[in-house]
Amino acid sequence: MTMEGFAPAAVDEIRSRLASVKDNGLRIGFAIESGSRAWGFPSPDSDYDCRFVYVRPGRDHLTLFPHRDVIEFPIVGDIDTGGWDLRKALLLALKGNAVLVEWLKSPIVYEEEPGFRSRLGALLDVIMVPEKVAKHYIGLMKQHQPENSTARIRLKTLLYSIRPAIALEWMRQTGFARLPPMNMLECLAAIDIAEGFRTSILELVAVKKETREMGEGVPPLPISEFLANSLDRYFNFSGKHGEDQERDRKMQELADRFYLDEVCRVTP
DSSP: OOOTTOOHHHHHHHHHHHHHHHHTTOEEEEEEEOTHHHHTOOOTTOOEEEEEEEEOOGGGGSSSSOOOSEEEOOOBTTEEEEEEEHHHHHHHHHTTOOHHHHHHHOSOEEEEOTTHHHHHHHHHHHHOOHHHHHHHHHHHHHHHOOSOTTSOEEHHHHHHHHHHHHHHHHHHHTTTOSOOOSSHHHHHHHSOOOHHHHHHHHHHHHHHTTSOTTOEEOOOHHHHHHHHHHHHHTTTOOOSSOOOHHHHHHHHHHHHHHHHHHHHOOOO
8 A cells, every 4th residue: 555655664563563563463543644644734754653442363252351442653753553442442442432433434444453543434324423532622622721822832732622623513513413424634524614714724734744753833823813702602512412321232242243253254
Protein backbone atom coordinates (compact mmCIF):
# COMPACT_ATOMS: atom_id res chain seq x y z
CA MET A 1 0.00 0.00 0.00
CA THR A 2 1.33 3.46 -0.92
CA MET A 3 1.23 5.92 1.94
CA GLU A 4 2.00 9.36 0.59
CA GLY A 5 4.20 11.35 2.94
CA PHE A 6 4.95 8.37 5.17
CA ALA A 7 8.59 7.49 5.81
CA PRO A 8 9.18 3.94 4.49
CA ALA A 9 11.37 3.12 7.51
CA ALA A 10 8.52 4.09 9.87
CA VAL A 11 6.00 1.96 7.99
CA ASP A 12 8.41 -0.99 8.01
CA GLU A 13 8.92 -0.63 11.77
CA ILE A 14 5.18 -0.51 12.42
CA ARG A 15 4.56 -3.59 10.31
CA SER A 16 7.39 -5.38 12.13
CA ARG A 17 5.67 -4.66 15.43
CA LEU A 18 2.35 -5.93 14.09
CA ALA A 19 4.08 -9.11 12.90
CA SER A 20 5.40 -9.69 16.43
CA VAL A 21 1.84 -9.55 17.77
CA LYS A 22 0.72 -12.22 15.33
CA ASP A 23 3.81 -14.31 16.11
CA ASN A 24 2.39 -14.62 19.63
CA GLY A 25 -0.73 -16.30 18.30
CA LEU A 26 -3.05 -13.28 18.20
CA ARG A 27 -5.20 -12.21 15.28
CA ILE A 28 -5.08 -8.59 14.18
CA GLY A 29 -8.50 -7.58 12.88
CA PHE A 30 -7.16 -4.35 11.49
CA ALA A 31 -4.33 -1.89 12.06
CA ILE A 32 -4.73 1.75 11.04
CA GLU A 33 -3.21 5.19 11.42
CA SER A 34 -5.00 7.39 13.92
CA GLY A 35 -4.19 10.88 15.18
CA SER A 36 -3.67 14.02 13.15
CA ARG A 37 -2.57 12.24 9.97
CA ALA A 38 -5.93 10.48 9.74
CA TRP A 39 -7.93 13.43 11.09
CA GLY A 40 -6.81 15.66 8.24
CA PHE A 41 -4.42 18.08 9.94
CA PRO A 42 -0.89 16.61 10.12
CA SER A 43 2.18 18.75 10.71
CA PRO A 44 5.62 18.17 9.14
CA ASP A 45 6.78 16.19 12.17
CA SER A 46 3.55 14.46 13.21
CA ASP A 47 3.99 11.18 15.03
CA TYR A 48 2.96 7.88 13.51
CA ASP A 49 0.02 6.71 15.61
CA CYS A 50 -0.69 3.10 14.66
CA ARG A 51 -3.67 1.57 16.44
CA PHE A 52 -4.98 -1.94 16.07
CA VAL A 53 -7.67 -4.30 17.34
CA TYR A 54 -6.69 -7.87 18.11
CA VAL A 55 -8.48 -11.09 19.03
CA ARG A 56 -7.09 -13.67 21.41
CA PRO A 57 -7.58 -17.37 20.62
CA GLY A 58 -10.06 -19.39 22.65
CA ARG A 59 -7.35 -21.03 24.77
CA ASP A 60 -6.35 -17.64 26.18
CA HIS A 61 -9.78 -17.37 27.79
CA LEU A 62 -9.42 -20.66 29.69
CA THR A 63 -7.36 -19.29 32.52
CA LEU A 64 -7.75 -18.05 36.06
CA PHE A 65 -5.55 -15.09 35.25
CA PRO A 66 -6.94 -12.90 32.46
CA HIS A 67 -4.53 -11.40 29.97
CA ARG A 68 -4.14 -7.63 29.70
CA ASP A 69 -6.62 -6.09 27.29
CA VAL A 70 -4.09 -3.72 25.71
CA ILE A 71 -0.78 -4.16 23.92
CA GLU A 72 1.61 -1.23 24.13
CA PHE A 73 4.95 -0.86 22.42
CA PRO A 74 7.54 1.61 23.72
CA ILE A 75 7.34 4.94 21.92
CA VAL A 76 10.57 5.24 19.95
CA GLY A 77 11.21 8.46 18.07
CA ASP A 78 7.99 9.40 16.29
CA ILE A 79 6.48 5.89 16.21
CA ASP A 80 3.63 5.14 18.63
CA THR A 81 1.99 1.72 18.30
CA GLY A 82 -0.72 0.22 20.50
CA GLY A 83 -3.75 -2.03 20.32
CA TRP A 84 -6.92 -3.03 22.15
CA ASP A 85 -8.34 -6.46 22.72
CA LEU A 86 -11.64 -6.74 20.84
CA ARG A 87 -13.43 -7.24 24.16
CA LYS A 88 -12.19 -3.92 25.52
CA ALA A 89 -13.01 -2.17 22.24
CA LEU A 90 -16.60 -3.45 22.21
CA LEU A 91 -17.25 -2.65 25.86
CA LEU A 92 -16.14 0.94 25.28
CA ALA A 93 -18.20 1.19 22.09
CA LEU A 94 -21.31 0.16 24.01
CA LYS A 95 -20.69 3.12 26.34
CA GLY A 96 -20.48 5.53 23.41
CA ASN A 97 -16.71 5.83 23.19
CA ALA A 98 -16.06 6.89 19.60
CA VAL A 99 -12.49 5.61 19.35
CA LEU A 100 -13.31 2.21 17.85
CA VAL A 101 -15.61 3.56 15.15
CA GLU A 102 -13.04 6.27 14.33
CA TRP A 103 -10.34 3.63 13.96
CA LEU A 104 -12.68 1.64 11.73
CA LYS A 105 -13.19 4.69 9.48
CA SER A 106 -9.51 5.59 9.17
CA PRO A 107 -8.50 5.96 5.52
CA ILE A 108 -4.94 4.83 6.29
CA VAL A 109 -4.72 1.07 6.80
CA TYR A 110 -1.53 -0.83 7.57
CA GLU A 111 -3.19 -4.23 7.39
CA GLU A 112 -6.50 -5.97 7.98
CA GLU A 113 -7.96 -9.44 8.14
CA PRO A 114 -10.28 -9.95 5.14
CA GLY A 115 -13.88 -9.35 6.15
CA PHE A 116 -13.18 -8.23 9.72
CA ARG A 117 -13.79 -4.52 9.24
CA SER A 118 -17.02 -5.09 7.33
CA ARG A 119 -18.31 -7.47 10.03
CA LEU A 120 -17.35 -5.08 12.82
CA GLY A 121 -18.74 -2.09 10.93
CA ALA A 122 -22.12 -3.78 10.55
CA LEU A 123 -22.22 -4.39 14.29
CA LEU A 124 -21.20 -0.84 15.20
CA ASP A 125 -23.92 0.54 12.93
CA VAL A 126 -26.39 -1.16 15.28
CA ILE A 127 -24.85 -0.85 18.75
CA MET A 128 -23.37 2.66 18.62
CA VAL A 129 -25.92 5.13 19.99
CA PRO A 130 -25.22 8.57 18.44
CA GLU A 131 -26.27 10.47 21.56
CA LYS A 132 -23.82 8.45 23.66
CA VAL A 133 -21.12 9.21 21.10
CA ALA A 134 -22.05 12.89 21.32
CA LYS A 135 -21.32 12.81 25.05
CA HIS A 136 -17.91 11.33 24.24
CA TYR A 137 -17.15 14.24 21.92
CA ILE A 138 -18.41 16.74 24.50
CA GLY A 139 -15.92 15.33 26.98
CA LEU A 140 -13.09 15.64 24.46
CA MET A 141 -14.04 19.21 23.63
CA LYS A 142 -14.05 20.19 27.30
CA GLN A 143 -10.77 18.39 27.94
CA HIS A 144 -8.89 20.37 25.28
CA GLN A 145 -10.73 23.69 25.60
CA PRO A 146 -8.29 26.64 25.79
CA GLU A 147 -8.41 28.34 29.20
CA ASN A 148 -7.75 31.79 27.72
CA SER A 149 -9.01 32.72 24.26
CA THR A 150 -6.46 35.51 23.87
CA ALA A 151 -3.32 33.67 24.97
CA ARG A 152 -0.94 31.81 22.67
CA ILE A 153 -1.52 28.09 22.78
CA ARG A 154 -0.25 25.04 20.93
CA LEU A 155 -2.02 24.69 17.59
CA LYS A 156 -2.27 20.96 18.19
CA THR A 157 -4.19 21.53 21.42
CA LEU A 158 -6.54 24.01 19.74
CA LEU A 159 -7.31 21.60 16.90
CA TYR A 160 -7.94 18.81 19.40
CA SER A 161 -10.74 20.95 20.83
CA ILE A 162 -12.06 22.04 17.44
CA ARG A 163 -12.28 18.50 16.04
CA PRO A 164 -14.92 17.19 18.50
CA ALA A 165 -16.79 20.50 18.32
CA ILE A 166 -17.11 20.15 14.55
CA ALA A 167 -18.15 16.49 14.93
CA LEU A 168 -20.87 17.60 17.36
CA GLU A 169 -22.10 20.25 14.93
CA TRP A 170 -22.22 17.63 12.17
CA MET A 171 -24.26 15.36 14.43
CA ARG A 172 -26.58 18.19 15.48
CA GLN A 173 -27.30 19.13 11.87
CA THR A 174 -28.13 15.50 11.07
CA GLY A 175 -30.45 15.15 14.06
CA PHE A 176 -28.05 12.96 16.05
CA ALA A 177 -29.12 10.10 13.81
CA ARG A 178 -25.68 9.06 12.50
CA LEU A 179 -22.03 9.07 13.44
CA PRO A 180 -19.75 11.69 11.89
CA PRO A 181 -16.82 11.07 9.53
CA MET A 182 -13.42 10.64 11.15
CA ASN A 183 -11.76 13.32 9.01
CA MET A 184 -12.37 16.78 10.47
CA LEU A 185 -12.21 18.53 7.09
CA GLU A 186 -14.82 16.14 5.70
CA CYS A 187 -17.10 17.05 8.60
CA LEU A 188 -16.43 20.74 8.07
CA ALA A 189 -17.28 20.56 4.37
CA ALA A 190 -20.64 18.93 5.09
CA ILE A 191 -22.04 21.35 7.67
CA ASP A 192 -23.75 24.73 7.38
CA ILE A 193 -21.47 27.05 9.32
CA ALA A 194 -20.39 30.69 9.33
CA GLU A 195 -17.89 31.26 6.53
CA GLY A 196 -15.62 33.19 8.88
CA PHE A 197 -15.29 30.12 11.08
CA ARG A 198 -14.78 27.80 8.11
CA THR A 199 -12.08 30.07 6.69
CA SER A 200 -10.32 30.33 10.05
CA ILE A 201 -10.25 26.54 10.40
CA LEU A 202 -8.85 26.02 6.91
CA GLU A 203 -6.21 28.67 7.51
CA LEU A 204 -5.26 27.08 10.84
CA VAL A 205 -4.92 23.66 9.23
CA ALA A 206 -2.79 25.13 6.45
CA VAL A 207 -0.50 26.72 9.04
CA LYS A 208 -0.21 23.50 11.02
CA LYS A 209 0.79 21.58 7.91
CA GLU A 210 3.81 23.84 7.66
CA THR A 211 4.54 24.25 11.37
CA ARG A 212 6.34 21.93 13.74
CA GLU A 213 4.20 19.93 16.17
CA MET A 214 4.85 22.38 19.02
CA GLY A 215 3.93 25.48 17.02
CA GLU A 216 1.88 28.09 18.89
CA GLY A 217 -0.58 30.84 18.02
CA VAL A 218 -3.49 32.93 19.32
CA PRO A 219 -6.90 31.38 18.54
CA PRO A 220 -8.69 33.39 15.82
CA LEU A 221 -11.81 35.13 17.13
CA PRO A 222 -14.30 33.10 15.01
CA ILE A 223 -12.85 29.88 16.44
CA SER A 224 -12.94 31.14 20.03
CA GLU A 225 -16.57 32.19 19.60
CA PHE A 226 -17.55 28.86 18.03
CA LEU A 227 -15.93 26.87 20.84
CA ALA A 228 -17.55 29.04 23.51
CA ASN A 229 -20.97 28.62 21.88
CA SER A 230 -20.46 24.87 21.61
CA LEU A 231 -19.62 24.61 25.29
CA ASP A 232 -22.76 26.56 26.18
CA ARG A 233 -24.95 24.45 23.89
CA TYR A 234 -23.77 21.11 25.26
CA PHE A 235 -23.16 22.07 28.88
CA ASN A 236 -26.14 19.99 30.07
CA PHE A 237 -26.62 17.77 27.01
CA SER A 238 -28.77 14.72 27.68
CA GLY A 239 -30.10 13.89 24.23
CA LYS A 240 -33.66 13.32 23.10
CA HIS A 241 -34.03 9.65 23.89
CA GLY A 242 -32.39 9.34 27.29
CA GLU A 243 -31.69 6.03 28.96
CA ASP A 244 -33.18 2.88 27.46
CA GLN A 245 -32.28 -0.25 29.39
CA GLU A 246 -34.03 -2.63 27.02
CA ARG A 247 -32.24 -1.12 24.01
CA ASP A 248 -28.91 -1.35 25.80
CA ARG A 249 -29.54 -4.97 26.79
CA LYS A 250 -30.21 -5.98 23.19
CA MET A 251 -27.09 -4.22 22.00
CA GLN A 252 -25.01 -5.91 24.68
CA GLU A 253 -26.32 -9.28 23.50
CA LEU A 254 -25.40 -8.49 19.90
CA ALA A 255 -21.91 -7.38 20.90
CA ASP A 256 -21.42 -10.47 23.07
CA ARG A 257 -22.47 -12.78 20.24
CA PHE A 258 -20.13 -11.00 17.83
CA TYR A 259 -17.24 -11.33 20.27
CA LEU A 260 -17.79 -15.05 20.80
CA ASP A 261 -18.05 -15.64 17.06
CA GLU A 262 -14.75 -13.83 16.48
CA VAL A 263 -12.93 -15.69 19.24
CA CYS A 264 -14.09 -19.01 17.79
CA ARG A 265 -13.57 -18.04 14.16
CA VAL A 266 -11.18 -20.24 12.22
CA THR A 267 -9.12 -18.20 9.77
CA PRO A 268 -7.03 -19.54 6.88
